[in-house]
Amino acid sequence: MSGLVNALVIVAVVVVVVGRQFRARQVDADRRWWLLPVVLAVVALRESDILDVQHRTASVSLLGVELLIGLAVGAGWAWTTRIWVEPDGAVWSKGTKAGVAVWTVGIALRAGLFGLALVLGVHQGGSALMLGLATTLLARSGILVLRAQTAASADARAATCGDGMPLSPRKERV
Structure with missing residues (x-):
């Protein structure tokens, strides 16, 4: 893909x-929370401009x-996302200002x-940025799914008494 197409794909995905x-x-x-990041990574890795062949060591280091x-960024974004469990057990999420x-x-x-990279004279194409974006999305989605599973299981444990019986939704009188 050309640099312009890469840039448009990156902007569209981010938006x-x-x-x-x-x-x-x-x-x-x-x-399949991992599908979009994997597709972006495959597209990025297929490009020939992901590494600058004239400055291979610096290019690999920058990548x-x-x-x-x-x-x-993906981990930070995932940990700043608000997660809550609805009474029906569904887990929901919403971005916060900290995520911004x-x-x-x-x-x-x-x-x-x-x-x-410019100062060093290393050419970095849009492929490096696309691979970085794929890494961000993969880290964020993976951590968010783990947090959601933890929240759902913690909510399920909190909804039961020590003997495994569900808690009564009404207040019991003694």
């Missing part, structure tokens, strides 16, 4: 994913830092990384 995070959404651990930033701060810091770090 859709971030826009959806500020609406309450049910977390479904059974769905490694990009992936670490992606993991950190995580994204802002992540964008600033990535911009700094691309600036460093």
